Amino acid sequence: MRKLLKRPDLGIIIGCLFIFALFTLYDPAQWFNWGTVSNIGEYTAILGLLAIGQSFVVLIREIDLSVGSVYGIVGIAFVGLENNNVSDVLAFVLAMLLALLVGLVNAALVIRGKLSSMIVTLGGLFFYRGLIYIITHGAVTGVPQAVRQNWFAQLLGGHSLRIQNGFLLLLILGFLCAVTLHETRFGNHLLALGGDPASAESRGVPLGKVRTIAFALCSLFAGLSAIVTLTNDPETSVSLGTGMELEAIAAVVVGGTLLTGGRGTMLGTILGSFFLTAVRSEIIALGAPPSWYVSFVGIALLTLVTINTLLLKRLRISG
Amino acid sequence: MITGSDGQSRPAGSPKKPLISIKNVGLSYGNFQALTDVSVDFYQGELVGLVGDNGAGKTTLIRIISGIIPPTSGEVYFDGERIIKFHPKKAIDLGLECIQQAIGLCDNLSVGRNYFLGREPVRRILGLPFLDKKKIREASAKVVHDFGLRDSVDVDDEIALLSGGEKQTFKIARAVTFRNRVIIMDEPTNHLSVRERTRVNELAVQLKQQGLLVIYITHDIFQIHRIADRIVILENGRKVTDVPRDAMSAEALEGIIRDGSRTSTKEPKVS
Amino acid sequence: MRAAIAHLVRRHPEGGTVTLVVLISLTFAIVTGGSWLSTGNLQSLSQLTAVLAIMAFGEAIVIATGQIDISVGSVSGIGALTFLGLAPVVGSGFGLVAALLFGVLIGGINGVFVAFLGIPSLLVTLGTLFLFQGIGYAVTSGFSFAASNVVRKQFIYNGFGGGTVAGVNTGVIWALTILVVLQLAVFEMPVGNRLLAIGGDAASSFSRGVNVTRIKFGVFVVSGVLAALSGALDAAFIGYADGSFGAGMELSAIAAAVLGGCHLAGGRISLIGTLLGAFILRGIQSFLIILGVQPQWYILVVGLIVVLAGLADRTLTRLVLKR
Numbered sequence: 001m002r003k004l005l006k007r008p009d010l011g012i013i014i015g016c017l018f019i020f021a022l023f024t025l026y027d028p029a030q031w032f033n034w035g036t037v038s039n040i041g042e043y044t045a046i047l048g049l050l051a052i053g054q055s056f057v058v059l060i061r062e063i064d065l066s067v068g069s070v071y072g073i074v075g076i077a078f079v080g081l082e083n084n085n086v087s088d089v090l091a092f093v094l095a096m097l098l099a100l101l102v103g104l105v106n107a108a109l110v111i112r113g114k115l116s117s118m119i120v121t122l123g124g125l126f127f128y129r130g131l132i133y134i135i136t137h138g139a140v141t142g143v144p145q146a147v148r149q150n151w152f153a154q155l156l157g158g159h160s161l162r163i164q165n166g167f168l169l170l171l172i173l174g175f176l177c178a179v180t181l182h183e184t185r186f187g188n189h190l191l192a193l194g195g196d197p198a199s200a201e202s203r204g205v206p207l208g209k210v211r212t213i214a215f216a217l218c219s220l221f222a223g224l225s226a227i228v229t230l231t232n233d234p235e236t237s238v239s240l241g242t243g244m245e246l247e248a249i250a251a252v253v254v255g256g257t258l259l260t261g262g263r264g265t266m267l268g269t270i271l272g273s274f275f276l277t278a279v280r281s282e283i284i285a286l287g288a289p290p291s292w293y294v295s296f297v298g299i300a301l302l303t304l305v306t307i308n309t310l311l312l313k314r315l316r317i318s319g
Numbered sequence: 320m321i322t323g324s325d326g327q328s329r330p331a332g333s334p335k336k337p338l339i340s341i342k343n344v345g346l347s348y349g350n351f352q353a354l355t356d357v358s359v360d361f362y363q364g365e366l367v368g369l370v371g372d373n374g375a376g377k378t379t380l381i382r383i384i385s386g387i388i389p390p391t392s393g394e395v396y397f398d399g400e401r402i403i404k405f406h407p408k409k410a411i412d413l414g415l416e417c418i419q420q421a422i423g424l425c426d427n428l429s430v431g432r433n434y435f436l437g438r439e440p441v442r443r444i445l446g447l448p449f450l451d452k453k454k455i456r457e458a459s460a461k462v463v464h465d466f467g468l469r470d471s472v473d474v475d476d477e478i479a480l481l482s483g484g485e486k487q488t489f490k491i492a493r494a495v496t497f498r499n500r501v502i503i504m505d506e507p508t509n510h511l512s513v514r515e516r517t518r519v520n521e522l523a524v525q526l527k528q529q530g531l532l533v534i535y536i537t538h539d540i541f542q543i544h545r546i547a548d549r550i551v552i553l554e555n556g557r558k559v560t561d562v563p564r565d566a567m568s569a570e571a572l573e574g575i576i577r578d579g580s581r582t583s584t585k586e587p588k589v590s
Numbered sequence: 591m592r593a594a595i596a597h598l599v600r601r602h603p604e605g606g607t608v609t610l611v612v613l614i615s616l617t618f619a620i621v622t623g624g625s626w627l628s629t630g631n632l633q634s635l636s637q638l639t640a641v642l643a644i645m646a647f648g649e650a651i652v653i654a655t656g657q658i659d660i661s662v663g664s665v666s667g668i669g670a671l672t673f674l675g676l677a678p679v680v681g682s683g684f685g686l687v688a689a690l691l692f693g694v695l696i697g698g699i700n701g702v703f704v705a706f707l708g709i710p711s712l713l714v715t716l717g718t719l720f721l722f723q724g725i726g727y728a729v730t731s732g733f734s735f736a737a738s739n740v741v742r743k744q745f746i747y748n749g750f751g752g753g754t755v756a757g758v759n760t761g762v763i764w765a766l767t768i769l770v771v772l773q774l775a776v777f778e779m780p781v782g783n784r785l786l787a788i789g790g791d792a793a794s795s796f797s798r799g800v801n802v803t804r805i806k807f808g809v810f811v812v813s814g815v816l817a818a819l820s821g822a823l824d825a826a827f828i829g830y831a832d833g834s835f836g837a838g839m840e841l842s843a844i845a846a847a848v849l850g851g852c853h854l855a856g857g858r859i860s861l862i863g864t865l866l867g868a869f870i871l872r873g874i875q876s877f878l879i880i881l882g883v884q885p886q887w888y889i890l891v892v893g894l895i896v897v898l899a900g901l902a903d904r905t906l907t908r909l910v911l912k913r
């Protein structure tokens with residue numbers, strides 16, 4: 001019991017149970033409709049992948065504001081390559097290399113340049129978005145229909161047993177990341193760096209390496225999320241991913257990861273993404289204007305962060 | 320010296336009330352109990368040595384007295400009045416100056432602005448409080464000079480430009496020049512040279528002779544035994560000894576501290 | 591020599607920004623063959639700079655205490671919508687007061703969460719950014735509020751961004767007034783000393799008796815009011831506002847502050863630098879427009895500048911703080 005109370009993701013577990021019960025009682029027809037479930041699954045996968053990447057960075061007390069633009073530029077690079085007859089696997093690899101490059105640049109500026117990650121990634125947020133506009137001249141097309149039928153596109157964007165492959169991918173990667181975080185030496189280093197950088201360093205944790213991997217993972221997940229989106233949904237535009245950085249951070253934090261680092265779970269992050277997505281879907285289903293969702297994210301963020309912070313204080317005091 | 324019914328000693332011939340009275344104070348940082356049931360009285364005009372091993376809870380006790388953290392249990396009285404609301408401002412207004420161990424200076428501010436932080440002198444223009452920069456500069460320059468900091472220290476420079484020893488000297492200087500009723504020094508001789516240490520110790524005695532209560536924290540029992548009137552020893556968050564200086568030799572007191580730390584459950588820090 | 595430079599930089603953190611302003615102004619004037627310096631361009635540039643600067647001043651004050659306020663974009667949107675939405679009904683005077691009160695309210699909400707509950711400001715203001723952005727959209731539900739001809743003739747409307755004095759938009763005058771007031775408060779008054787102290791070392795300032803909670807609360811209220819005012823001034827200039835008003839401005843405001851020499855870690859800010867930072871951002875924007883290149887180059891350049899400003903600032907700080 002005590003162990004459960006100490007889980008950082010307790011708040012979001014309760015939150016998810018609560019909305020599940022609420023929607024079941026309130027609007028069961030809509031809630032248990034396969035179309036709804038499928039929609040929620042799709043968007044949870046997109047947001048969840050972004051948020052998992054962001055979790056790594058937040059866990060080491062940094063932040064990555066650039067993911068929305070990275071999501072955009074990697075997605076658009078992928079589509080662009082596809083449209084220029086590059087094979088889809090190669091397009092995927094090249095697009096992911098671009099994501100990796102962005103992550104390494106972020107890491108280098110934070111570590112070598114000794115800049116705060118907020119400045120670096122704020123710059124990246126503008127820079128990559130500007131780059132998208134300049135390269136595409138404002139016009140982008142989706143993944144070609146023919147390509148979308150290929151096995152590779154189907155692998156990322158199709159369905160297995162009527163379940164979105166993207167969602168399955170989220171579960172698999174989420175599980176792997178959770179294992180990495182809690183069962184491996186790298187995970188231990190990551191949490192130590194986030195919890196107390198000075199002691200971590202004195203204990204021989206290679207800070208630079210851990211930071212670099214965290215930033216690289218964050219950008220890679222953003223890129224992957226974009227490709228999953230595009231293989232599933234042909235619609236795209238130059239504003240692809242705008243504002244997603246804030247949504248991803250919200251999902252991470254709603255999921256119980258502390259912005260002060262060192263404490264959080266991947267389960268919480270995935271549930272956080274699910275929570276935001278499910279409520280969004282319900283808001284739209286109820287016929288409310290979509291803008292309500294934006295307000296809702298704000299309220300969810302404020303409420304859960306407050307609960308988590310106060311819960312943590314209470315635990316610290318009563319021990 | 321006489322010993323009160325509560326087993327505490329106080330200066331002979333002073334039936335007067337304690338200036339600061341700590342009653343059954345406990346404090347926990349989350350799970351960790353840093354102070355347990357500590358009761359101790361401090362009187363006007365005495366120099367008390369508060370001694371104990373690293374991590375004994377000395378700084379924690381001082382943080383409570385100077386209003387930085389409220390105790391989780393127990394009571395604190397100042398001049399017979401119970402302190403309900405703990406805030407450093409209140410302690411300072413009551414006449415208590417503390418040379419904190421790890422904090423007290425803002426690196427980004429100038430020497431002069433640090434000197435007056437929280438009690439800035441103002442000149443009113445149209446009723447608005449403007450900083451009296453001339454006074455800030457002159458007063459802090461005088462202190463810098465009187466306490467023997469190097470001449471090249473410009474009081475308009477950021478305090479980050481000072482060395483560790485200079486910062487410590489400056490903190491002591493600030494506390495001493497604003498002296499009021501109580502001065503607490505938490506490991507004041509850290510970062511200081513041997514000569515500077517001697518000066519700080521002389522200063523502590525002078526302040527006491529001027530009628531102030533001086534609480535001097537250190538883990539060096541031999542150093543404090545020479546100057547203190549009374550020695551209070553903390554160990555693992557509890558008060559274990561509270562004796563007039565003459566009642567025990569420095570060696571005997573050192574034995575208490577040493578034995579205490581041997582039975583301590585805390586593992587030695589590896590770093 | 592180095593000591594002399596160090597001394598200069600130490601006392602004037604906006605020095606680098608001033609140099610940059612002079613350089614880009616010259617370059618832009620020459621490259622555009624003088625049209626960047628035309629009255630028309632300077633008029634619009636000064637108005638654009640003013641509204642961004644007012645928002646960035648609030649941001650700078652928050653940054654001074656080591657916090658951040660991401661919500662200012664939404665707050666300016668709410669300020670704009672309130673002003674234009676209420677002005678036809680209750681007159682521009684009351685409309686403006688209501689707009690500013692909303693600023694106080696949202697700033698106050700931020701302040702309560704940050705100062706009293708101890709929640710990181712990035713998250714709190716991210717929350718209110720979303721919350722009030724959604725409300726902005728909901729209030730307008732896809733339409734926009736426009737100032738009627740009656741409103742456009744009102745004194746307050748013209749005095750707050752809708753009109754000009756001697757060819758200068760009244761918003762510019764407000765920006766300069768606010769600059770003077772804040773400059774005095776931050777650098778010449780005790781409250782400013784304490785504000786900077788908190789940003790430098792909150793625990794130390796608390797131990798010296800500074801009321802950290804109250805000051806942290808206060809800076810968010812100031813930031814909220816200024817963001818709302820900025821929105822109102824800009825809305826009066828443009829004459830209409832929709833639900834997306836102010837969206838994304840928070841990032842420009844932070845960029846202006848960073849460019850102006852404010853340290854995100856807190857404790858060191860320059861308000862004059864912040865004004866110049868806003869000027870540089872808007873100057874580049876107008877330059878690109880005159881050149882006729884894709885306006886999106888602006889976003890890219892801003893991104894580069896933010897990082898370069900951070901790097902330059904680090905180098906300078908290291909230089910000046912060397913003993």
Ligand SMILES: Nc1ncnc2c1ncn2[C@@H]1O[C@H](COP(=O)(O)OP(=O)(O)O)[C@@H](O)[C@H]1O
Pocket residue numbers: 348351353371372373374375376377378379380
């Ligand atoms: N802010 C804090 N949070 C948690 N534990 C603390 C904190 N400050 C001190 N401690 C712990 O409380 C104990 C007493 O610390 P302190 O009062 O600083 O000891 P001393 O000054 O006697 O060396 C130590 O074990 C220390 O690790």
Ligand SMILES: [Mg+2]
Pocket residue numbers: 377378379420505506
């Ligand atoms: Mg100590």
